[in-house]
Amino acid sequence: MSFAEEAKSDVPTLPGTHSGIPTYLLEKARKAKEGIFEGRTKPQNERQKLPVVPQGIERDEFLKALAELKSQLGDEHIEINDKPLRDGWYMEHPNTHDSMTILDEEEFVASAIVYPGSTEEVQQIVHWANKHRVPIFPISMGRNLGYGGAAPRVRGSVTVDLGKRMNKILDINPEDYTCLVEPGVSFYALYEALKEKGLEEHMWIDTPDLGGGSVIGNTVDRGVGYTPYGDHWAMHSGLEVVLPMGEVIRTGMGALPGNNTWQAFPYGFGPYSDGIFSQSNYGIVTKMGMTLMPNPGGYEAFMYTFAKDEDLEQLMEIIRPLRISNILENVAQVRHVTQSLAAIGQPRTRFYSGTGPVPQEVIHAAAAQTPLGDHSWAYYGMAYGPSHIRAHKLALIDQEFKRIPGARRIDPATLPEDEYFWARERVARGVPDIHELRWVNWAPNGAHIAFSPVSPIRGRDAMKLFALGKRIHEQYGIDFFPAFCVGLREMHLIVEIVFDRADAEQKARALGCLRDLVDQAAREGYGEYRTHLVLMDQVAGTYSWNDGALMKFNERLKDALDPNGILAPGRCGIWPKRYRGRGWEMTRESGGQSEGDGVESA
Structure with a gap:
């Protein structure tokens, strides 16, 4: 075709x-x-x-x-x-x-x-x-x-x-606010199922930026959404898993025949084993329970912009106590203006045809022509609950955010229907969207790859990561798209590198940039929570405390559960015995070669 x-x-x-x-x-x-x-x-x-x-x-x-x-x-x-x-x-x-x-x-x-x-x-x-x-x-x-x-x-x-044929929603429980799903159930499909049952006003799902992914796949990979239930792994309860030798187990209360609380209580009795099936190659998850969010009785999206890059430091110091105390309730985004501009969905050449990163004066001039006006950072948030409760929280937020000179609260009534704000509003109330794709159009044959370190919610950490990322992107001539996703006590910096996947030189620069970001962030104490296949060995290697004790433990588990090394070898840097020591690990030195020198024979 x-x-x-x-x-x-x-x-x-x-x-x-x-x-x-x-x-x-x-x-x-x-x-x-x-x-x-x-x-x-x-x-x-x-x-x-x-x-x-x-x-x-x-x-x-x-x-x-x-x-x-x-x-x-x-x-x-x-x-x-x-x-x-x-x-x-x-x-x-x-x-x-x-x-x-x-x-x-x-x-x-x-x-x-x-x-x-x-x-x-x-x-x-x-x-x-x-x-x-x-x-x-x-x-x-x-x-x-x-x-x-x-x-x-x-x-x-x-x-x-697993998704094509194993795509059933096995249960939705409106009393316990839980569901049980197979791997082929997307966030789109789960939301539609609530609507079909007339339950969308009773309870919400939590969805990532794009709703087409698997609920199980996203959760097991520890993905996030943007309601108060945004930590998906924390919100799961109960797994059915096929182990690498073919046995089937159910975790938590699911191990009790005839149990009635598998999706209501995640722990069961004895060691809590669910964690070894997240971001691992220890089993194949075939069913998973998930908690759903009660309708909070109202919601109101809000947005602030901040004028200068350096405002980030004070903003994070303001955010931290508000987030920990749940005045700021959801997993919100603090997004840089460069990515906000890309989210319009137009190619980079519309704004700049030169080489190297688009100059900031060009970015700011273009931003000034948008409904948001010129800014450096945009905060997208949501308040939940009845109107009087929302009003109280929003007044506190407004008072705190406006301590930053030049902070502006954006009036949603001034924004057109296709403004990115409305996609964030829908996602923050559990309605899946597809808007987030637009910034990939920044490059022809647009592709993206992510750098995703975790840090405390502290101004000095945010500024250190921002400066590190900006410096390395400039060295490689790549536009810098940072966005901070703020959890309860930590934040994920999600940096998307957009590149032309038909351009070998662009791909090489993007990969070089990523490898430098991983190494230099690790030296500053920041580790990735999730990464691309090509970087898994490198990222796993940064978690090296006590002579790599964690990886040695992971390898012992792998060899015990998967003695033949058949299940997803190399995922998250965990190699089975028959592959080890044969050059399968991908590092800067291995270049673009993903294969090693054979495997150990039977």
């Missing part, structure tokens, strides 16, 4: 497909797709010698093994990845590779994709993988964009796409 044909094809919708867009967002999704394909020039990948076969198994043996799996699950539930790699876009993303790859797209590429329809079929796949020593890489829906998408860490792995 050509770019023109792809651009004209309609967007998949719910309930027609588990990965579709809800109809209330259809027109917005069509416009987003149109904008993405307008800037697309990257030629279609031409491929030879396919499929890619994982190291450790001969091609003929691999094809025989796939035929065996087809006989068990059905021919229609297995696809060999032997066709050109199509990047698609957010709503029609690939499950074969990373559509936003920062390396050659053949580095992180699957050999085949298998679609299980039940926990029992996931067990069958795991038993098959152990029998033939084939690496498998599970995904929920594969929309972990900016961190590797659906791509496997080990080239030639068989991707286990």
Whole structure:
């Protein structure tokens, strides 16, 4: 299919497909797709010698093994990845590779994709993988964009796409405010299910910036949303997990036959094991419980802008006590003007055609022409509860924020319907959106990759990270897009690097910039909470206290649970024994090579 044909094809919708867009967002999704394909020039990948076969198994043996799996699950539930790699876009993303790859797209590429329809079929796949020593890489829906998408860490792995056939909402409990879901349930789908049951006014979901990702996938990767329930991992309760040798366990109260509190009490009895299944390769989550937020009885979005970059320090000192005391209630964003400008959805060339980062005077002149006016930082927040309670909290916030000279509260009535503020307003009241895609149009063939360190909510830490990021971005000639997401006692700095994935030089600069950011932030005491496949070994290596004691512990767990090393080898830097010491780790020195020198034989 050509770019023109792809651009004209309609967007998949719910309930027609588990990965579709809800109809209330259809027109917005069509416009987003149109904008993405307008800037697309990257030629279609031409491929030879396919499929890619994982190291450790001969091609003929691999094809025989796939035929065996087809006989068990059905021919229609297995696809060999032997066709050109199509990047698609957010709503029609690939499950074969990373559509936003920062390396050659053949580095992180699957050999085949298998679609299980039940926990029992996931067990069958795991038993098959152990029998033939084939690496498998599970995904929920594969929309972990900016961190590797659906791509496997080990080239030639068989991707286990759980979402296509395992996409049921198994329970919604309006009394306990909980739900139980399978991996193919997106935030869009969960929200639509509440509407269908007439429960959207009774309870809310918490959604990330984009609602098309899996509830399980996002939660297990410790993603965040923007209501008071924004820490998704903290809000889960109960897992069903297929272990790497094929056993099935249920965690917490789920281990008690006939229990009635699996989604209401996460801990059960004895050691709390859920944590080892988050950001790990110790098991495949096939069911998960999640808590839902009671309707708070009202809400009011608000926004402030601040004039100078250096206002960030005082702002964070004001935010911290307000956030800890829950006057500032939700996971809010403090976003820099450069990213706010990109969120308009126009290409960078509309504002500047020179090389290097867009000069700040150009950014500020362009910002002055927007409905928000000129600024350096924008704070997007939400107050919850009845009107008199909201009024009290908002008055306190206004008094504190206006201690900063030049602080302005923006009147939402002055903002047009397509202003980014309204996307933040919807997300902060649990309504999934698709607006966040727009800033990827900053570059032709727009792709993004994230640097995501965590710090205390302190002005000096915010300024140190801001200065570090700005300096390194300037060294590499890259526009700097910082946004702080403020939790209760910590904040995530999310820096999105937007690049042209058809431009090898841009990709090399972006990767060099990221590697410097990781190393230099770690030297200052800041570690990433989440990262892209290409950076996992490097980031894991920064958590090196006591001669790498944590990684040694992780490796012991891996070897005990997965003695054949079949489940997502290398994920989050955790390599099974048969891969260790063979050069599989990706570092600055390894360049763009993702593979090592073979695997230990059986």
